[in-house]
Amino acid sequence: MAVWNGQVLWSFMVLLAGAVAQNVNYPVRPVCAMKGSTVTLPCTFTYKEIAEKNGRNVSMQIVRVLWCKNHEICQGTTPSVYDSESETNSRRFQYLGDKKGNCTLQISNVQMEDNATFRFRMEANVPVQNFTGKIGVNVTVNNNSKMRINSSSDAGETRGGETVTLRCTSECSFYPLAINWSKDGLILPESGPVLRIGPVTAKDSGNYTCALKNKPNTGCMPYSMQVKEAKADVNLPLIVGVVFGVLLAVITLILVFFIIRRRRVVTVDQIDVGGETEEKHRDYIYSNIMPSAELEEVYDRPQTSRAVEDVSYAAVQFKHNKQKRQMQEAEDSTVYSSVATQD
Structure with a gap:
């Protein structure tokens, strides 16, 4: 099988x-x-x-x-x-x-x-x-065909930095292998049907020709290439300066804004602390402003009058700062009661 x-x-x-x-x-x-x-x-x-x-x-x-x-x-x-x-x-x-x-x-x-x-x-x-x-x-x-050059670049000036390709051809539309290239009459080291130049600069400007090796009579009409260097923008330094100045001004304004805001916060805190200290000082003065003789007179008054004065005193204290002085009023009432008791 x-x-x-x-x-x-x-x-x-x-x-x-x-x-x-x-x-x-x-x-x-x-x-x-x-x-x-x-x-x-x-x-x-x-x-x-x-x-x-x-x-x-x-x-x-x-x-x-x-x-x-x-x-x-x-x-x-x-x-x-x-x-x-x-x-x-x-x-x-x-x-x-x-x-x-x-x-x-x-x-x-x-x-x-x-x-x-x-x-x-x-x-x-x-x-x-x-x-x-x-x-x-x-x-x-x-036997009589002349060579010619075809360029990848458009006719006229060539901008600097581009790459230009030159092709050496003949009327036979066949690319010969053995080719010499010349620029302004001087033979270039490059050979072959294609010549690539790039990135081009002003020194690459000139007249290019091609011919078969050892056959100078097959030379073509010169191809003129003029390279135009790319010019730097003269306004560029001015634009950069203006942009830098605007950025610096914006940054400065932001810093000033934060500094002023910080100072205001500190001032408000100081006012709050100072006001509380002043109120404590005033309470202390008020609690000691009455001489002992007057205290005796106060305690000899009827209870109704004393109650009215206590209410007035409490009203005055509440007018200064009701919320902040609740604890202080309790302490003052204790002191006041202690003085009255001793009498």
Whole structure:
């Protein structure tokens, strides 16, 4: 049973692998290149992993890759620009791919003779599975095209602190890899199709140009960039001073308000304490202002008169401070009664 399951699994894998057909994909076509530039031809490929050979299924492997131009099959005695089995390939053609699925080719120092259609071919350990991508890539070589600069900044002045991106392009709409940048006639250390400057300052103002390396005749029209430095606000110190002064005035008024309020509270407390002391003093004087002779006369008077005087005395004391003097009146009445008793 296990053997049968293994056979079924193997057959399924063979069918699945056979369903994957050989194919070559050229993502970019056509390609426009300037003479003397470097271009890259992107390329990918797929192939069957299992193929039949001599009546049995074998694992397929790519053993040879080639690039040729102006030939639909790219095999046999057809001249190739790159052959993985050759040791005499031109240095201008560099294979950036592998034998697994990447077939990218780079052409440096493009010449007029490279104005052609380039095709990729793969050869496997099963000869019947060899395959060539017939569509190919059309390369057009332009000898008179001038470079031009596209900027990420709007025309006119550029504000300081911004980042500006300059792109060197050609009429072929293909970005060459080997580019020299110059500013005011002096070559910059940066290279490549893109130049990023930022954050820009006034010293970055000037005329920028780009050209293919070692090809000064491909230079473009200068791109003028004028950087306008951001000016500091001249009124800023005045505004800061005014704000600081207003805050200081507000804080001062708040402090004065609390100081005055505190003083008033202290004054009221002193008045309350002073008034109570004065009342005690007055009570003491009143209780001792009558001489002994008068006291005798008072005690000789009828009880009704004395009661009236007691009521008057109590009324006077109540008039001064009824609530605060209740305890003091009780003490004075005791003293007064004591004096009367001694008489």
